[in-house]
Amino acid sequence: AMGNIGRVCAEILAPRYRRTILIGSNKPGSLARLAAFAGKIPNAVISTDLAGVRKGDVVLAALNAVNAPLAADQFAHNAIVCDLSVPASVQPGAAAARPDLLIIKGGIVSLPFGEDMEIAGFPLPPGQTYACMAEAMLLGFEGIRDATFTGSLTADLVVRVAAMAARHGFELADYKRSCVLGYEPKADACVI
Numbered sequence: 001a002m003g004n005i006g007r008v009c010a011e012i013l014a015p016r017y018r019r020t021i022l023i024g025s026n027k028p029g030s031l032a033r034l035a036a037f038a039g040k041i042p043n044a045v046i047s048t049d050l051a052g053v054r055k056g057d058v059v060l061a062a063l064n065a066v067n068a069p070l071a072a073d074q075f076a077h078n079a080i081v082c083d084l085s086v087p088a089s090v091q092p093g094a095a096a097a098r099p100d101l102l103i104i105k106g107g108i109v110s111l112p113f114g115e116d117m118e119i120a121g122f123p124l125p126p127g128q129t130y131a132c133m134a135e136a137m138l139l140g141f142e143g144i145r146d147a148t149f150t151g152s153l154t155a156d157l158v159v160r161v162a163a164m165a166a167r168h169g170f171e172l173a174d175y176k177r178s179c180v181l182g183y184e185p186k187a188d189a190c191v192i
Helices: 004-016 030-038 050-055 131-142 155-168 174-178
Strands: 020-023 044-047 058-061 080-083 102-105 108-110 128-130
Touching: 004 020, 004 058, 004 155, 020 030, 020 050, 030 044, 108 131, 128 131, 131 155
Parallel strands: 020 044, 058 080, 080 102
Antiparallel strands: 108 128
């Protein structure tokens, strides 16, 4: 929860849930940083134990790990899982092992006219690109050439990029439209 993306997602999403479980690493000082941040998040509890993932109806994974530490059996029944991590934090085969889960690969955007970027090493279908690439395109379209969008991510910047995306016809990839985050009655807990 203390990475740049996880922190901002928690700030944006937490008000929509009855409880937010913030999970951090076991690195020295992590618990203290989590505690300080939790004071800014409504109804937040903190942990450094990945077992807390099982307590979330909605799980947003924004991990900095190369070993995909989240296994299929770590999630609650019928959980919604959005994996924003690159490389992925959810182990391959989790969707097949747990058909009750809605697993969403985050950070993929549909281009306005289905353009085919075809960039070697980025195996996405035609008409899709990664969110970071889409953000760079949007900044160019908007003529933003200052340092506003460099450094730490903020909730305000995320809202601004979303508005730019809407103006230029960028959307979440089609398969994400089934995601109900924020549109259904409040779930019991969100894990970030």
